[in-house]
Amino acid sequence: QSVLTQPPSASGTPGQRVIISCSGSSSNIGSNTVNWYQHLPGTAPKLLIYRNNQRPSGVPDRFSGSKSGTSASLAISELQSEDEADFYCAGWDDSLNGVVFGGGTKLTVL
Amino acid sequence: EVQLVESGGGLVKPGGSLRLSCAASGFNFNYYTMNWVRQAPGKGLEWVSSISSSGTYIYYADSLKGRFTISRDNTKNSLYLQMNSLRAEDTAVYYCARDLHSSCDFDYWGQGTLVTVSS
Numbered sequence: 001q002s003v004l005t006q007p008p009s010a011s012g013t014p015g016q017r018v019i020i021s022c023s024g025s026s027s028n029i030g031s032n033t034v035n036w037y038q039h040l041p042g043t044a045p046k047l048l049i050y051r052n053n054q055r056p057s058g059v060p061d062r063f064s065g066s067k068s069g070t071s072a073s074l075a076i077s078e079l080q081s082e083d084e085a086d087f088y089c090a091g092w093d094d095s096l097n098g099v100v101f102g103g104g105t106k107l108t109v110l
Numbered sequence: 111e112v113q114l115v116e117s118g119g120g121l122v123k124p125g126g127s128l129r130l131s132c133a134a135s136g137f138n139f140n141y142y143t144m145n146w147v148r149q150a151p152g153k154g155l156e157w158v159s160s161i162s163s164s165g166t167y168i169y170y171a172d173s174l175k176g177r178f179t180i181s182r183d184n185t186k187n188s189l190y191l192q193m194n195s196l197r198a199e200d201t202a203v204y205y206c207a208r209d210l211h212s213s214c215d216f217d218y219w220g221q222g223t224l225v226t227v228s229s
Contacts, residue, residue, distance in 0.1 A: 047216055050210065088154060098157060
């Protein structure tokens with residue numbers, strides 16, 4: 001059971017917009033920033049969004065992040081087949097004094 | 111070019127020990143907090159441990175305390191993870207990752223090293 005809760009799966013067709021949610025509590029999302037990672041099996045995870053809504057250089061603006069209260073979300077617009085991957089939210093937890101990851105959401109492009 | 115290269119993984123028996131290393135290059139290693147993150151087969155990402163740039167602040171996942179020890183040698187641009195009393199559930203790919211702003215934003219990752227704990 002992960003501290004941050006994500007839906008196990010999400011799907012969309014090419015060109016669609018998909019939103020992945022991440023639910024936490026006052027000790028993590030409620031008081032710290034949220035980061036999002038994209039992970040393809042067999043490869044190194046990739047930082048997609050940091051500090052709630054900032055994109056590292058090289059990440060397309062089709063990816064956007066937001067946070068409200070104890071929840072965060074990752075939006076992917078103009079869905080492409082190469083977006084198929086596992087997505088994780090993560091952040092610091094003040095109660096656990098450590099980093100917590102969501103359980104991950106497997107995105108399928110139909 | 112920033113590079114993180116893990117080594118030291120392998121097959122170890124339950125109760126055994128292993129020391130992982132992560133060689134960093136292409137950036138000022140002593141400026142950054144570094145982390146270990148693992149992924150067990152068929153599972154999600156799990157944070158293991160974090161060490162601040164100078165080594166002053168160290169944090170561990172609750173489930174690992176007392177068995178794993180993180181350390182770094184800034185003169186060698188290297189990060190380490192000493193793993194003792196290994197269990198089957200420690201079987202995973204272990205990644206080292208650079209913390210961009212010391213706020214859990216891991217902007218560079220190694221390719222990972224596989225640790226298998228089995229008799």
